[in-house]
Amino acid sequence: MTSPLPSGIDPESAGRQGGNVDFSRILLILCDLDGTLVDSAPDLAWSANQMLRELGLPEQDPQVARAWVGNGVERFVKRALTGDMEAEPEAGHFESGLALFETFYAANLSRHSRLYPGVEEALRRLAATGLHLACVTNKPEPFTSRLIAAMGLSAFFGLVVAGDTTARRKPDPMPLQYAADYYSLDSRQCLMVGDSSNDVAAARAAGFAVACVPYGYNHGVDIRESNPDLVVDNLCELAELFA
Numbered sequence: 001m002t003s004p005l006p007s008g009i010d011p012e013s014a015g016r017q018g019g020n021v022d023f024s025r026i027l028l029i030l031c032d033l034d035g036t037l038v039d040s041a042p043d044l045a046w047s048a049n050q051m052l053r054e055l056g057l058p059e060q061d062p063q064v065a066r067a068w069v070g071n072g073v074e075r076f077v078k079r080a081l082t083g084d085m086e087a088e089p090e091a092g093h094f095e096s097g098l099a100l101f102e103t104f105y106a107a108n109l110s111r112h113s114r115l116y117p118g119v120e121e122a123l124r125r126l127a128a129t130g131l132h133l134a135c136v137t138n139k140p141e142p143f144t145s146r147l148i149a150a151m152g153l154s155a156f157f158g159l160v161v162a163g164d165t166t167a168r169r170k171p172d173p174m175p176l177q178y179a180a181d182y183y184s185l186d187s188r189q190c191l192m193v194g195d196s197s198n199d200v201a202a203a204r205a206a207g208f209a210v211a212c213v214p215y216g217y218n219h220g221v222d223i224r225e226s227n228p229d230l231v232v233d234n235l236c237e238l239a240e241l242f243a
Contacts, residue, residue: 021191021209021229023241028185029126030176030208031157032194033137033144034069035216037119037235038151041066042112047105048080054100055093057081069217070196072138072163077101085219109143110150116215122235123156129242134159134179136192138169159183171198173206180206193238200226211238 034040045065052059060080068079077098081089089097127133133156137144141162148154159182161175168174180190187207192199195216200223203210212228213235224231232238 021211023191025189026131026191026209026242027189028132028134028180028183028191030134030136030161030179030190030192031123032170032192032196032199032216033135033139033147035195035218036193036199036213037115037135037153038113038147039116040109040113040147041069041217043105043109044069044076046112047101047108048077050104051077051097051100052080055097057093066217067219070138070198070219072169073102073105073140073143074098105143106146109147113147113151115151115153116213116234118234118236120152122239123153125236125239126242127156131242132159132183132185133157134161134182136161136170136175136179138163138198140164171201171205173202176202176206176208180208193235195223197221197223197226200228203228 045062049059135157144162166174190208192203192208192210196218210228211230212223
């Protein structure tokens, strides 16, 4: 069932508009990866616990680890080491832990990760309309391209902007602007699709429209509190807006 459109939108025009967004102008859709396309938390949590075991530290609850995803590998490792969202671990623990985590994750990044329902169908439908599709994520490139390939999504994206492609990551607008420049488009022609406040903040700073899904990794906070232009229960609902 489609999420209610914001007030003031005529249901008859819902196929082309949502909130203040004129979907007929959109030529580029940027998709976040973790929490939007792929439920990658199981493999991230498993790798973190392997790291902790090697360091002789207590393992973390895999369900708790879901709240740590979204700010890059370094911050994820720090959260696993400290059990806290913002705390800094001992420098030696962090350096050793990061190396261990990257080794474990590189070997197991698609072991338990799965596409969210409707993702492949939605991307296929969007690609069929002639829209440009790109992936913009804070995940480092060595993991990003391999996960996209393992999930069978490589053919959908003409561009992948990973966490180390540009000098700054989301919520900074730089990765989004990089993608728009790559396709020679202005901000009004671009839509960011994500699951977190980072995605909304980056889109707002870049001047992009933004749609969000409610099921991803937003540190336990309802994504509607970040006021995206549109919230859809799954990506097939978004694809319907471009039919």
